[in-house]
Amino acid sequence: MRELLLPLLLSTLFLFPFSVVASSGSECNSFMLTFDGNDVMEQRLAEEWRNSNLDWKLVYASTLEFGNNSFGGLIPPSICNLFKLETLDLKSNSINGSIPLDIGRLQHLKVLCISRNMLLGSIPPTISNLSSLEHLSLSLNFLEGQIPKEINKLTNLKNMYMGMNKLSGQIPSIGNLFMLENLYLARNSLQGNIQNEISNLTNLSCIYVSANQLSGHIPRGIGKFTRLQELFLDNNNLEGSIPMKIGNLQQLEILQLSQKKLRGFLPSEILNMSTLEVLSLSNNSLSGSLPSNFGFGLSNLQMLYLWGNKLSQKIPNTISNASKLTTLELEDNNFKGVLPNTLGHLRYLETLSVSDNNFTSIDTSNSEIGFFNSLSNCRHLNSLILSMNPLHMKLPKSIENLSNSLQVLLVDSCRINGNIPSEIGNLSNLFQLSLAENFQMDQYQKQLATYKLLKI
Template sequence: MGYILCINLFLHYCFMATFAMTAKNITTDQSALFQFKAHITSDPYGVLAYNWSISNPICSWVGISCGARHERVTALNLSFMDLGGNISPHLGNLSFLVNLDLSYNNFHGHLPNELGQLRRLRVFSVGNNRISGGIPGFIGLLSKLQNLQLEFNNFSGTIPDALYNVTTLEALWSYDNKIQGSISPKIAKLTRLKIFDMANNFLSGSIPWSSIYNSSSLQTFYLDGNSLSGSLPDDLCNCLPKLEWLFLHLNRLFGQLPRSLGNRSEANIYSFARNKFTGLIPQNIGNSSKITGLAFSGNNLEGDIPQGIGKLKNLRILSIAYNNLAGKIPEELGNLQNLQSLHLSFNSLSGVIPVSIFNVSTIINISLVGNNLSGYLPSTIGQGVPNLKILFIGLNELTGTIPTSITNASKLTLLDLDRNSFYGLVPNTFGNLKYLKLLNLGSNNFTTESPSAKWSFLSSLTNCRKLKILLLNQNPLYGVIPLSIGNLSANLEEFDASNCKIRGSIPTEVGNLHSLITLDLSENDLNGFIPTSMGNLRNLQGFNKFNSSIPPSLWTLQYILQETFPPPLGAFKLLKLYLWQIIDLKVPSPTHLGH
């Protein structure tokens, strides 16, 4: 009997001790969270104010998760709550915490060192706040940490060596901060690393590739937008067999592109734009069968565009503009039936534009500006590109008339044919492009039906209700500006018809274009009066100098041009009206102004 009694007493003691410990620990967690709440200075949705109270069980509080075994707080997730204030050091008392997510709030100040007590922590996310100071050394004490998110804050200083001691780390996001210094070779300790993103900081020095090779599971490597220098090893992709995303653009890297780029069949995007790379694009790049994006723009690459790029069936973005590439645009690019953006501008490419690229139904953006392309536009140019929104082919040596089929690309928004040798009539069918915002036909040889005819194409453009910029300058259009100019889009901000050999007068209807900022009718053969209706153009900027007075209706325009005018105009705000060098243009007399 005595033995049984002793056993019962012992079990009772153990139960009471366990109960007391549990109660004490719950109280500890509750106290830590109330202290955290006390540091909150902004809670616009009242999440903590109304929910976090003694009357509610702690494990039912918003953002709180508890473990079933110990009934301790294991997760604190208050992301996207717009909370403001400092992060309380008392959070370091949540000793069972595994997941801490305070991202997308307005926390500021430094991270308290007490957070280094959270030895069970695996996820630590404070991205998208206003936290400052250095990346704290206590991170090195979080021996189970797998995911560290510090992005979009104001962290400064260098990467602490302690960070490299977290050998369990799999993902580090710390982009868009102010971190400087170099990446230490100690990064070799992070053998489990899969994601490393320190883009848009102030890192400098060379990338310690031989150390990074220890992270053989690395999939995502983002260091774009820094000041890193040095070259890329030729075997880079061979030594990182799982690499899918490699973003190194906007740095100071130089040398040749690694030949191993074509050895990664699992690669997704290579982005090396705006560095100082030289040499050729690797010919084997076409072997990266799953790649969706190649961004090599803004370097000093030379040679031809490899025909093998045409084998990249999943490619969506091909951007190799602003280089020294020569030769022809490969016909094989027409095989890229998932391509959305083709950016080859400002190279030395020659020959005709392949018909095949206008048969890629997924294409949205074609930019070929500033090359030596010649020949005619394909007669079926708009028929196979139903999703085309941007077509930039200016600054080339193209010729011929504009095929009317171009308006079959009904989603066209920006169309630039500037500085070529196109001729013939401006198609009346441009009016079918209801999404058109920019039409640049400048510096070509377009004409109208006869030297005295009104521009019929301008009437068709009145159907383009989203049109903001219309550039017709330096074409021998002749003819007369029709009254329908006043029916152009209410959104029109720029109209340039300078040096077009226009005759007649400026229609009064131009005063209907209330959004107009720039109007350039210079170097034409206009005559008559400046319409008083132009006084309605409140956004117009600038004005031409005349020997006689300016119509009073224009005196009230809003922006001062820093020039000296005879009284009373010296006190008025005059706008840029780009009517420079207009011949025989007269100013209305007071009679015409109704005085």
């Protein structure tokens, strides 16, 4: 589609009558401009043209919505003369240049949505003059420089979206934004500490500051966010321990704390948050063991990521009480003992990864086939990754009872011995199988050549 310059479009609007029809949207309220083409309107247009009385059509407009088009060019400075404007939505176009310095003249503006464009330059401090602003969306542009400290004046702001730009410097003081519900600053180059005053913003439901260069500790006042549903602090340089006060967040559904530097034990308070659906603490240096009642307090948990830590001891049998788990990733830790048969009670399980630990398959209470037999109940299992564990076992014939949906089976470096059961050929959807660095590999190779595993 040919790109239409926004200034040309706005000039054209002076030549046509239009009305505004409201509808619902996701990140921005969505509006639609409707053009009328009947004879009565043509006569009215001709009369207004003769009387040079067209300016009112935009000057008194309360809503301009041109989202999801192919408009290019600059945001015309004249748009800042639309003093009645309450909604300006230009999202998902190809608009370039900078945000006009006079944007602060739009005193009645409540919604400013110019995300998903090609905007350059910095965020003008004059944006703080938009005293009525409730929704600010600047995400997915090429904006750089610091977030202006004056933004703390926008006391009516409920949503701040500035993610996926090139913003740098510290997160400014935003302790006065008491109405703020959603804070999205992810995927920038922000540095420094997360100031503890952020805990004053008790209306927050979502915090996204992932993939920056933030350092220091997780704010100790984080337990005050009693309405928080999603907390993304991952892929930064935060250090220290996980505050126990996170357990106060009784509406939290997603907790993402994957870093590289968090240490200490898993707070039991986190493991009793019944609202959690996603818990990611991977790639840290957390130590200790899972509590003996692990799973009882995680009745809604669907995804658990604990890989890349220093966790040890056994996986408790009670893990089956986290009955909604679809993804369980425990690789690269120091876990040991037998893989519990109760993992087979997780009937929604899709991915089970426990590679690079010290798990074994046999003790006096568990046969070597028990674990594989139990997984026959996991009808949605598509990835089973057991690599680099001293299992010391034969692959049982019951391996054919694994889910027909199984696509990945990795048991390399597990000290597997004996023959490969021919039943493995019944796993019709398997496309990745690794038995590398086990015993009798020459014999394995000969056997594999006779099976119908065409995508290994």
